[in-house]
Amino acid sequence: MASFILRKAEPKDVSDILRLIKELAKFEEMEDQVILTEKDLLEDGFGDHPFYHCIVADVPKQHQSHVIIGFAMYYFTYDPWIGKLLYLEDFYVMKEFRGFGIGSEILKKLSQTAVRTRCSSMHFIVAEWNKPSIDFYKRRGASDLSLEEGWRLFKIDKQNLLKLLCSSK
């Protein structure tokens, strides 16, 4: 395969970003759960206050009909004990472009960003059944905080948030 470049996503990339989000969701058999639109991605990522950041992997046009073949979506979170953290939300390279070190380079770029922005750590979640990903991250020094410290992720969805607002004391 040929060379690739990694760069910050631009507004023109939202269509490709959504395509890759859907491909990754398809892999998890959840493609119909993606209700986000290009318009949402544009407003949320490229407005005055971006809610996420993206790195995209770009290959020269002559090799593929799609130019963007991988991406990572991240944002900054905050630990009240140590401060800023970089949170890796989505990370995907199209199947036919794997094995060339693109994923490793994306992770390196994320590490650079984390260090440059004075983040203490990079956090992310992985599904317990996703052994390839768990191994990929463990080879790079990742530790399982759910295992070591017993953390469990909870949600209160919109329906229940609205119920809370209507409930009296």
Added chain:
Amino acid sequence: MASFILRKAEPKDVSDILRLIKELAKFEEMEDQVILTEKDLLEDGFGDHPFYHCIVADVPKQHQSADSHVIIGFAMYYFTYDPWIGKLLYLEDFYVMKEFRGFGIGSEILKKLSQTAVRTRCSSMHFIVAEWNKPSIDFYKRRGASDLSLEEGWRLFKIDKQNLLKLLAILHAVQNGSTAERFV
């Protein structure tokens, strides 16, 4: 008990916020792990780009705590992003001083967080709870919370700074040492 008000934290509150962060850490027997300073909280929360937001619970001076504090509870939150549904509100820390519990302050804080989530068009509120913390788990479950780690198998991972720096050094060495890793 008497009245209390909930309000957005202001720069002058960072000292109290840090105090409450340390109290909560003490409860988890981790007080010495708090290395954040008032200066960090000020820069990170009240600069051009806030990395967190805080709601504080304020009681009138005459009702202040045994060690005379006016701010007796807080919630720290920020916005995260789900690539399938968009904006989420993430609840990071949530604490009411022991002598002020049982008066509905926690419930009111949660209600205010819910209002914020709905107003800012967030699809959901997420947070983590330690599996041993049964009182908190029950508090949230009573309010409709679901355990995504249980239901969907999510586990939280970290790559700490030491390992991030290792990654940068290793990949740099690989690039210099051989071209096979990067280009084919």
